Amino acid sequence: MIAAKGYAAQTPGTPLAPWNFERREPGPHDVQFDILFCGVCHSDLHQVRNDWFPGIFPMVPGHEIVGRVIKVGDHVKKFKVGDLAGTGCLVDSCRTCENCRQDLEQYCLNGNSQTYNGLEQDKKTPTYGGYSNTIVVHEDFVLHISKKLDLAAAAPLLCAGITTWSPLRHWKVGKGHKLAVLGLGGLGHMGVKFGVAFGAEVTVLSTSPKKEADAKKLGAHHFLVTTDPAQVKAATHSFDFILDTVSAEHDINMYMSMLKTHGTHICVGVPPKPAPIHPFSLIGGRKSLAGSGIGGLAETQEMLDFCEKHNIVSDIEIIDIKNIQDAYDRMLKGDVRYRFVIDMATL
Numbered sequence: 001m002i003a004a005k006g007y008a009a010q011t012p013g014t015p016l017a018p019w020n021f022e023r024r025e026p027g028p029h030d031v032q033f034d035i036l037f038c039g040v041c042h043s044d045l046h047q048v049r050n051d052w053f054p055g056i057f058p059m060v061p062g063h064e065i066v067g068r069v070i071k072v073g074d075h076v077k078k079f080k081v082g083d084l085a086g087t088g089c090l091v092d093s094c095r096t097c098e099n100c101r102q103d104l105e106q107y108c109l110n111g112n113s114q115t116y117n118g119l120e121q122d123k124k125t126p127t128y129g130g131y132s133n134t135i136v137v138h139e140d141f142v143l144h145i146s147k148k149l150d151l152a153a154a155a156p157l158l159c160a161g162i163t164t165w166s167p168l169r170h171w172k173v174g175k176g177h178k179l180a181v182l183g184l185g186g187l188g189h190m191g192v193k194f195g196v197a198f199g200a201e202v203t204v205l206s207t208s209p210k211k212e213a214d215a216k217k218l219g220a221h222h223f224l225v226t227t228d229p230a231q232v233k234a235a236t237h238s239f240d241f242i243l244d245t246v247s248a249e250h251d252i253n254m255y256m257s258m259l260k261t262h263g264t265h266i267c268v269g270v271p272p273k274p275a276p277i278h279p280f281s282l283i284g285g286r287k288s289l290a291g292s293g294i295g296g297l298a299e300t301q302e303m304l305d306f307c308e309k310h311n312i313v314s315d316i317e318i319i320d321i322k323n324i325q326d327a328y329d330r331m332l333k334g335d336v337r338y339r340f341v342i343d344m345a346t347l
């Protein structure tokens with residue numbers, strides 16, 4: 001086994017603290033890479049607190065992981081020592097089910113292996129995430145990261161990036177479409193960047209008028225304050241798509257009134273409670289309410305390659321791992337522009 005160190009929550013809700021643990025020796029198909037940066041996702045905060053479901057503890061969060069390869073197994077073809085590498089929300093899947101065979105490992109029917117707070121495919125070995133110094137992953141679940149990108153700012157592409165990329169691609173959002181991005185946080189700011197890059201006319205919907213300047217700087221064409229009933233009313237039947245990135249409670253019915261006929265409201269954020277939907281919100285205009293979760297491995301690489309070509313990364317604030325609790329507190333208040341990324345040299 002390999003000695004690893006990281007930051008872990010020992011039990012639900014306890015503050016993260018240094019923890020020594022072990023990872024497997026790289027097997028024939030494994031890549032080991034030293035972690036240089038790890039993004040801080042909203043889901044990290046929720047999972048260490050057991051907000052969504054009972055977790056596996058001790059828990060080392062982190063699934064926006066980038067670093068440099070230090071060891072490869074004998075059969076590894078895609079990577080060599082010294083390459084930049086990344087791993088997102090998944091480290092394995094069954095590879096045989098209908099979805100895995102279609103590059104949809106994120107929807108593996110036999111249960112994929114989440115990068116942390118999950119189990120390897122043996123269904124008993126816990127996985128530990130990227131708030132740590134090193135990681136061992138099967139090469140099929142390791143992504144190439146371009147040297148041309150700012151490495152720290154590329155880390156959030158592995159969750160926030162792919163989570164917004166995948167639905168925009170699936171619904172073929174682009175030229176001629178009016179896209180509304182609901183919420184301007186870690187996910188939302190990537191949704192804006194991709195929407196603009198795909199040629200859509202992008203409006204940011206936000207409760208906070210203070211975010212207008214930022215939205216425009218990110219490339220959004222319009223900005224709408226959703227707490228202003230006059231602005232909401234004026235936007236009735238306006239959008240082909242709403243990309244809903246909000247993880248706090250909100251009235252989806254109100255937002256769906258802003259969709260055109262045949263419009264689609266796509267949920268990627270996860271509020272703590274189920275949202276009531278009035279059937280009339282769907283019936284009037286034959287509208288769709290949909291959802292999307294992260295993305296498959298091939299699709300994630302496609303996104304990273306697109307980002308290299310178009311020089312797209314996240315807007316980030318680099319933090320010392322010792323300040324992770326402070327970062328969580330600030331994230332809860334929405335006080336981050338737009339993603340914290342841990343400099344793992346501070347571990």
Ligand SMILES: [Zn+2]
Pocket residue numbers: 041042043044063159160
């Ligand atoms: Zn995430």
Ligand SMILES: [Zn+2]
Pocket residue numbers: 093094095096097098099100105107108109110111
């Ligand atoms: Zn599968």
